[in-house]
Amino acid sequence: MARGKFITFEGIDGAGKSTHLAYVADLLRSSGKTVIVTREPGGTPLGEKLRELLLHEKMHLETEALLMFAARREHLAHVIEPALARGEWVISDRFTDATFAYQGGGRKLDLIKLSALEEWVHPGFQPDLTLLFDVPLEVARARLDASRELDKFEREKADFFAATRTEYLRRAEQFPERFRVIDSTGTFADVHAELGQIIACI
Numbered sequence: 001m002a003r004g005k006f007i008t009f010e011g012i013d014g015a016g017k018s019t020h021l022a023y024v025a026d027l028l029r030s031s032g033k034t035v036i037v038t039r040e041p042g043g044t045p046l047g048e049k050l051r052e053l054l055l056h057e058k059m060h061l062e063t064e065a066l067l068m069f070a071a072r073r074e075h076l077a078h079v080i081e082p083a084l085a086r087g088e089w090v091i092s093d094r095f096t097d098a099t100f101a102y103q104g105g106g107r108k109l110d111l112i113k114l115s116a117l118e119e120w121v122h123p124g125f126q127p128d129l130t131l132l133f134d135v136p137l138e139v140a141r142a143r144l145d146a147s148r149e150l151d152k153f154e155r156e157k158a159d160f161f162a163a164t165r166t167e168y169l170r171r172a173e174q175f176p177e178r179f180r181v182i183d184s185t186g187t188f189a190d191v192h193a194e195l196g197q198i199i200a201c202i
């Protein structure tokens with residue numbers, strides 16, 4: 001049985017990534033793949049408890065980074081790795097790039113510390129494809145304000161999101177073999193067309 005593929009969705013809050021996740025899952029299912037959709041922080045019973053804390057409690061920056069990776073360890077062990085080994089495809093709404101972008105870029109935690117945690121939690125393992133949904137900050141903010149009650153991260157100021165977006169784009173340049181940057185300012189139809197082309201080539 002061939003191993004499945006691991007696809008991650010990334011972007012600043014309000015970029016539109018969650019909106020397009022079901023579309024990509026359906027595209028893959030219609031081509032005969034078994035697909036699991038999951039998310040971070042979360043994706044396991046313990047991970048979802050950690051998510052509650054991470055999204056609503058104030059904590060030291062390093063505690064936040066450590067808990068993100070603790071939840072990720074659970075997620076890899078109990079969901080991602082077993083599914084890929086069974087030949088299933090896994091789509092995750094965020095993964096380690098989010099920790100580099102938010103805790104590293106946004107909150108300025110030393111990237112060397114994050115690389116050490118990454119090397120500990122998933123040495124040699126990376127997504128096969130990372131879709132980075134990119135929009136200007138004002139567009140993301142307007143979409144967020146119109147759509148939901150904001151959590152701890154979503155209430156951050158513009159300079160936090162500017163730094164988060166910059167770090168995402170820097171990583172996309174650093175790892176061009178797995179990143180695809182999606183212009184998420186277009187209509188749903190525009191974004192779907194771009195996603196369709198990318199998925200057709202994977």
Ligand SMILES: Nc1ncnc2c1ncn2[C@@H]1O[C@H](COP(=O)(O)OP(=O)(O)O)[C@@H](O)[C@H]1O
Binds near residue numbers: 017133184
């Ligand atoms: N291309 C788009 N055009 C207009 N509105 C969009 C677009 N993509 C997403 N939205 C809207 O923006 C809001 C935030 O999208 P969401 O997918 O939840 O963002 P994210 O998961 O990136 O935080 C939702 O109300 C969604 O309907």
Ligand SMILES: Cc1cn([C@H]2C[C@H](O)[C@@H](COP(=O)(O)OP(=O)(O)O)O2)c(=O)[nH]c1=O
Binds near residue numbers: 014039041094103153
């Ligand atoms: C996975 C991850 C998420 N986050 C943040 C980004 C988001 O603001 C928040 C939750 O992500 P997300 O599920 O995208 O939130 P929503 O469904 O409300 O759009 O967690 C980090 O700061 N670091 C991480 O490593």
